[in-house]
Structure formats: structure tokens, C-alpha cells
Amino acid sequence: MSEQAAQTEQAEQAARGGQTAMGERPLLEITDLHVGFQTQTGLVPAVNGVNLTLGAGKTLAIVGESGSGKSTTAHAIINLLPGSGKITGGRVLFDGQDLTTFSEKQLQDVRGRLIGFVPQDPMANLNPVWSIGFQVEEAIRANGLASDRKDVKNRAIQVLKDAGLADADKRMKQFPHQFSGGMRQRVLIGMGLASRPKLLIADEPTSALDVTVQRRILDHLETLTRDIGTSVLFITHDLGLAAERAEQLVVMYKGKVVEAGPSAEILQNPMHPYTQRLVAAAPSLASRRIQSASQHLVDIDYEAPKVTEGIDLIQAAEARAEAQASAAAREAAIVVEDLTKVYKIRGVKGAASSLTAVDKVSFSIERGTTMALVGESGSGKSTVAKMLLKLEDATSGRIAIGGVDLAPLTGKPLLELRSRMQPVFQDPYGSLDPLRNIGNTIAEPLNTHKVGDRASRRARVRELLDQVALPEALVTRYPNELSGGQRQRVAIARALALKPEIVVLDEAVSALDVLVQAQILRLLADLQAEMDLTYLFITHDLAVVRVIADRVAVMQRGRIVEAATTDEVFDNPREKYTQDLLDAIPGAGIALGI
Structure with missing residues (x-):
């Protein structure tokens, strides 16, 4: 057996085990999962024999680049595969039951109630022509959490409050475009956790948010899931986020698990060349400025054992810092002086107010x-x-x-x-x-x-x-x-x-x-x-x-x-x-x- 094959087998074994204590039945156990997409030229495989295990109350992150199969794996759990995608092999055991054998009606009873889902783009997943309150109420009815009109409304307000929106009752009639990105994401998280599910699948839940908003939302998500004992499956491309928020890490490449284990251990001692490349390239884990180089990161051979890029970047950065320190000042390409922008906002009954978006900003940029x-x-x-x-x-x-x-x-x-x-x-x-x-x-x-x-x-x-x-x-x-x-x-x-x-x-x-x-x-x-x-x-x-x-x-x-x-x-x-x-x-x- 080659060293590469041995590493992959070890990764699969680590993904299958290690997430649950001895004697406990795992909440989620994926075994030899295969997913493909039907095209005019035949079936194109997207996930090839994935194995992973998630224990009750635990958090696991799947990382990898676009096309690695991480989102497809997550969507396959509740059979929400896009277009012509279908599960072609393997088992998805949730609380001991194989979800791949469930009918569509049975899956509808699982989705939302037992397995919550938080999609990546809140603006694309909230209907722009429906109020926030209507959409939350619709989710509550669909999950059978309440049926009486007043109960549904009260439950919707509570969901938004649990999601961190203090003035939830006032925000019910507002529309998605009137919410910030962080607020929209809180709404989706609230809807995903509304029924207190056993498992929450979060697909890139904060990728488009500011780091401070991201931290607040993830702290809030962690508090909610801890209080109700929900397990979390994170899909992310941010290794720093995965290491901070997940106990276990699964690295996917070309539809396969190539490395798995405790998050901190993998980041501190990555074994697979692809994981090493991910860690070296992660800006959240980098320490210095990227330098010009003659070779681009294109068509990388991830099987190559030598990874020196991260080290090279740091050495190049030190050389650049020294060169900049001794360089003479250059002419300014851009000069901004006391720049101010005030917007007039139309209020109720013709009343107007002003918003200062930019207030006396000054800077210059050398050519x-x-x-x-x-x-x-x-x-x-x-x-x-x-x-x-x-x-x-x-x-x-x-x-x-x-x-x-x-x-x-x-x-x-x-x-x-x-x-x-x-x-x-x-x-x-x-x-x-x-x-x-x-x-x-x-x-x-x-x-x-x-x-x-x-x-x-x-x-x-x-x-x-x-x-x-x-x-x-x-x-x-x-x-x-x-x-x-x-x-x-x-x-x-x-x-x-x-x-x-x-x-x-x-x-x-x-x-x-x-x-x-x-x-x-x-x-x-x-x-x-x-x-x-x-x-x-x-x-x-x-x-x-x-x-x-x-x-x-x-x-x-x-x-x-x-x-x-x-x-x-x-x-x-x-x-x-x-x-x-x-x-x-x-x-x-x-x-x-x-």
C-alpha cells in the first residue's frame, strides 16, 4: 500500500471514530457515501466513499476547496441535493436510522424538526417580497411547532429574540433588504434552531460577514446549541474558524476524506500534502505579506510531498519589509482630504433626516x-x-x-x-x-x-x-x-x-x-x-x-x-x-x- 493510500485510509478511520465516547451510539454516522450528478454524458461522481461520525452534542467541521464535495456531503444527509444529484451508494445513519431509505414524506418530518439547516447566503435564501415575520411563521407552521395564529406569531417573535434580535416584535413586518447581513444570518440561524433539532447543518454560515459580526453570531450559535444539546456540522473554507469552533475536523479533497481528527492537532501537525497546502495558504493563519512570485498557485499537484510555500512567503516578507524601510517616499497616486458624504433619508409623512456615511476622511496612497x-x-x-x-x-x-x-x-x-x-x-x-x-x-x-x-x-x-x-x-x-x-x-x-x-x-x-x-x-x-x-x-x-x-x-x-x-x-x-x-x-x- 502506498503512503498516500495509507494516509487516506487512516483519515477515513479517524473520521469514522473518535467523535463519540466508548459505548455511545453516534448521532450521525455516514458510511461509504457516494453521490453523483446525472449529465448528458453520464453520471459524474462528486462524493466518493465518505465516512464520518458525529456524536451527540459535538461539533464537527468539514473543510476543503470548492468542488471538494463538502457541501454535497452535507446536503446528501437530508437529501437536498441540487438538480440531478442523487445518492448512489452508502448509508447515512441518523440516530440509528438510515435516512437513505426514507421516503420524501419521511424526510420532510426529519428536516427542520430533527435536523436544522442554515444555508450560506441569507439574501438568496430569504424571499425578498415576503416580510421576515411571515417567513419565520411559515417555517414554524411547516415544522408543526404551532398552529393557532396567535401562537405562531408569539413563537416567531420568540425565535427572533432567541436569534439575538431584541426588538423582534417591531422587526416582524420588515423585509430582508431592511436587515443587515448579520441580522439576516441571525434570522436563518433562528429558523434552523426553531424546533430545537438534534443536529444543525451550517453551510458557510458566516463567510460573507465581518469578523466581529461573525464572532458575535458564532458565539450566539454556540450558546444556543450548547443550551439545547444540538450537534453541529460546519461546512467552511476558513481553517481558523474550523479550529476555533469545532472539536473535530474533516478535510475533503476530490470527493474523499484525506485527513480527519482533532482540529488543533490537524492544524498544528497536518499530515496530508493537501492539508499542508491549505494551512500554508490560509490568510487567517498567515503571518506576513504575500510577495510577488514567478509561479502562480495554478494546477497544484497536491500529491507532491514538499510544501515550503508558507515558509517562503515569510522569508520574502521579511526581505520586503527591509526594502520598504530603506526606500524613499514615492509620489502619491491618490490623495483624499476631509472627504464627507451625507445622505438625506426620507422619513414618515415627508419628514427627512440625514445620515453621515463618511465623516472628514483623509488619507494618501503612494504609487x-x-x-x-x-x-x-x-x-x-x-x-x-x-x-x-x-x-x-x-x-x-x-x-x-x-x-x-x-x-x-x-x-x-x-x-x-x-x-x-x-x-x-x-x-x-x-x-x-x-x-x-x-x-x-x-x-x-x-x-x-x-x-x-x-x-x-x-x-x-x-x-x-x-x-x-x-x-x-x-x-x-x-x-x-x-x-x-x-x-x-x-x-x-x-x-x-x-x-x-x-x-x-x-x-x-x-x-x-x-x-x-x-x-x-x-x-x-x-x-x-x-x-x-x-x-x-x-x-x-x-x-x-x-x-x-x-x-x-x-x-x-x-x-x-x-x-x-x-x-x-x-x-x-x-x-x-x-x-x-x-x-x-x-x-x-x-x-x-x-
Whole structure:
């Protein structure tokens, strides 16, 4: 037996055992699970012989990149597989009963009542045209928790209060768009736990939330599940979060379990090359800034035994820090002075009030460097980006790009300036036209600004695809045919089409898996070194800031409360708010074994 096969067999044995005490029957036991998706060319396997065990009252996390089979495994437990997916083999024993043999009616009695489910995207899973109260009440009726109209309403209010919404009775008539991301996620968690289930499946429950909001929600979830004795199955790509919140960790790759065991033990001493690569690439566990490198993290051979990348990054970061310390100051690409944005909000019966989203913000970014603008949702950082791109007009203050005042620019001068300053948005699928193929998407800025002829534009598209390490064959593909990481590379290629001097990245990597995220961050570092680009990197993830930014500005309630070099902010934060953000990074204090 090869060493690789032996490691996989040991991982499966660890996943099958170790989660329950001697003599106890596990709450959930998955044995040799196989799941496939029917296509025109036949059945495509997605999960290949997964084994795992979860004891009553315990928490287990499944980690892995997109396509590893972690979400498919979780959805297969309650047979909520999308589209043509189906279980083709194996058993799913829940409390001693094999759920794979249950009829649809029997499964409906299990879903919600005995097994709760918290999906990833709260906005996509809450109906935008129904009030929050109506949707919670519907879930209560469906699970048979109450039938009388008054009882249903009272139970719904209690569910929202249990989810951490103190003014639940007032919020019942509000709609999802009137809730923040954290509040929407609390609603879904409340609905998932409404019937006090024995098992809660949480699929990336906090991936799009700020670290402080994430911590509050996970603390609240931990309290609720502990009080009612619920077991939790976490699906996540954040190794730091998995290590902090789960006693057991299962690592999946290509539909198989490659490593399993106690979370801290796996992170401190990862045995499988793929786990080692995950740990090395995890920004929440990293310690220094990513450096430019000639080799991208593309088509990685995870079977290769040698993993030195994390060590190389730290050594390169130290060299960069020394070089920056001795470098002379460069000219400012962006200067922002006393920038203020006030919104007028229409109230009841025509009454109006004002909201100051950005309050006298000032900063500058040297050419060829990266500044990160960080803070919680609602701190004003995205509003700053919109004013910088002149998608919003400033109420007062000044923005200068390359010495040119932005305020008076209109028409052709503004169009010319925008060609030098391009955005990359958070959601690569939402920011790409689904009806436009990749070649036309990347060429769109060239067409808008009338750069070159058709042949030169095609050549530029090929050049850009090569720059972002995508094959030329993708030119005729459409966004829905690409992975999340590939779509974000396309968005970056489109932003670089006009050879800009400045790129504004608004949460550009927050929704990506850790390995894809590492690829994009490395790509951005390489492009910056090659093209002398200036980045404004807007994010709520301070772990990413550590590995991408030269300087950090921390925003709170519309103001910059702290600004310094990245090392100064991380090693010696002056403000309690900054320290709270740093403390909320999951897994930051875990000592690694690689």
C-alpha cells in the first residue's frame, strides 16, 4: 500500500471514530457515501466513499476547496441535493436510522424538526417580497411547532429574540433588504434552531460577514446549541474558524476524506500534502505579506510531498519589509482630504433626516503600493470607494488622482480618468454579464473607450488571459461555466484591459475558498510588481490585509480611527476598536506545525 493510500485510509478511520465516547451510539454516522450528478454524458461522481461520525452534542467541521464535495456531503444527509444529484451508494445513519431509505414524506418530518439547516447566503435564501415575520411563521407552521395564529406569531417573535434580535416584535413586518447581513444570518440561524433539532447543518454560515459580526453570531450559535444539546456540522473554507469552533475536523479533497481528527492537532501537525497546502495558504493563519512570485498557485499537484510555500512567503516578507524601510517616499497616486458624504433619508409623512456615511476622511496612497481600508459593515469604506470612482458625489472634501481634482470632472475628462482607475467587485458572478462570453467581457472596456481595432483587441484579450493565468480556450465560455476563482480572474483581467494605474478592489476575495483566495492574492502581488499598480483594497477581513497591504486605515462609523503600516497596526494597535477587529480573526493565535 502506498503512503498516500495509507494516509487516506487512516483519515477515513479517524473520521469514522473518535467523535463519540466508548459505548455511545453516534448521532450521525455516514458510511461509504457516494453521490453523483446525472449529465448528458453520464453520471459524474462528486462524493466518493465518505465516512464520518458525529456524536451527540459535538461539533464537527468539514473543510476543503470548492468542488471538494463538502457541501454535497452535507446536503446528501437530508437529501437536498441540487438538480440531478442523487445518492448512489452508502448509508447515512441518523440516530440509528438510515435516512437513505426514507421516503420524501419521511424526510420532510426529519428536516427542520430533527435536523436544522442554515444555508450560506441569507439574501438568496430569504424571499425578498415576503416580510421576515411571515417567513419565520411559515417555517414554524411547516415544522408543526404551532398552529393557532396567535401562537405562531408569539413563537416567531420568540425565535427572533432567541436569534439575538431584541426588538423582534417591531422587526416582524420588515423585509430582508431592511436587515443587515448579520441580522439576516441571525434570522436563518433562528429558523434552523426553531424546533430545537438534534443536529444543525451550517453551510458557510458566516463567510460573507465581518469578523466581529461573525464572532458575535458564532458565539450566539454556540450558546444556543450548547443550551439545547444540538450537534453541529460546519461546512467552511476558513481553517481558523474550523479550529476555533469545532472539536473535530474533516478535510475533503476530490470527493474523499484525506485527513480527519482533532482540529488543533490537524492544524498544528497536518499530515496530508493537501492539508499542508491549505494551512500554508490560509490568510487567517498567515503571518506576513504575500510577495510577488514567478509561479502562480495554478494546477497544484497536491500529491507532491514538499510544501515550503508558507515558509517562503515569510522569508520574502521579511526581505520586503527591509526594502520598504530603506526606500524613499514615492509620489502619491491618490490623495483624499476631509472627504464627507451625507445622505438625506426620507422619513414618515415627508419628514427627512440625514445620515453621515463618511465623516472628514483623509488619507494618501503612494504609487505602486497597497492600502487597505478596513472596518465593519456600515463603517463607510465602500462609500469611500464609490466616491473615488465617482459613482457617488462627495458632499464636501477633496479627492485628487495623480494631482487632478476629481470634483469638477465630467464628460470626456472623467471618462479618460476612469480609464486609469478600474474596479474589481466582491461578487465575480454578479459583476459579469451572464449573456456575454469571457472574450467580450474582457474586451468591454476596450470597446467603451474605443481602444484599437478588432484584431488588436482580440490580441489584448489573449494577453490578459495569459496575465491572469487563464487558458485561451475560455474566450468563448460564459460566466456560469467557470469556477468562482476563474470568474474573479476574469474580473481582474477586465479591470487591467486599459492598463490602469489604480485598481480599487472592493471585497474582491472575501467569497473565495482559501486556495483560490491565495491564488488571487498572489496574482495581485505579481501584477503590482510587474505593472507598478496602486491598489485600494477594501475588506472586512483583517487576515487578508496582513498578506496583501503595505498600509492600513481602520474605519469606524464613517471616520478613520487608526492608520499606519500593516505591521504597526497588527503588532501594536492603538485603538481598542482595532484590537477588537484583530481579536476577532478566527484562528489567529493558533501555533502551526509547518
